[in-house]
Amino acid sequence: MNHRILFAALTISVLSACTDATGQKDPVVLRNNxxxxxxxxxxxxxxxxxxxxxxELLDTLNTAALTEGIxxxxxxxxxxxADNVRELVQAFMLDAQKRMLA
Structure with a gap:
């Protein structure tokens, strides 16, 4: 489960990396299959x-750091x-759950 969340977060960062400083997307040209x-x-x-x-999780992520991680x-x-990443993600998720339940 935690790997899926981490993977999801990383993917979001890659997608958001396709924007310039003004927030405009630089479209990728699809030239082939x-x-x-x-x-x-x-x-x-x-x-x-x-x-x-x-x-909250989606809204609070630093997408630039996420993109660089990918x-x-x-x-x-x-x-x-990998152990450090796992610990950080688990702690973040537990904290997010606590805030949601509060």
Whole structure:
């Protein structure tokens, strides 16, 4: 479950990274089938993440940091261990649950 939430958060950051400083999206040109499949997978992941991360979690994430985390993971240059990430995400989720119940 926590991995799904983390994955959802990371996907959101990738999607939001396609905006410039004014908040305008720089559209990706879909030149071939791989581009279209890649975009389609991105929209599917983004929609799933949006549904899973509704509310406060979705609104409070630093999408720039999220995007950098995704890129670092894809490049195998992560600045945090998997255990550290797991602990941080679990603590964040527990805190969010407590605030929702309060």
């Amino acid at each position: 791989i581009d279209s499949v890649s975009y389609g997978l991105g929209t599917d992941i983004g929609n799933n993440l949006r549904m899973q991360l509704q509310g 890129r670092d993971a894809l490049d195998s240059t992560e600045r945090m261990t």
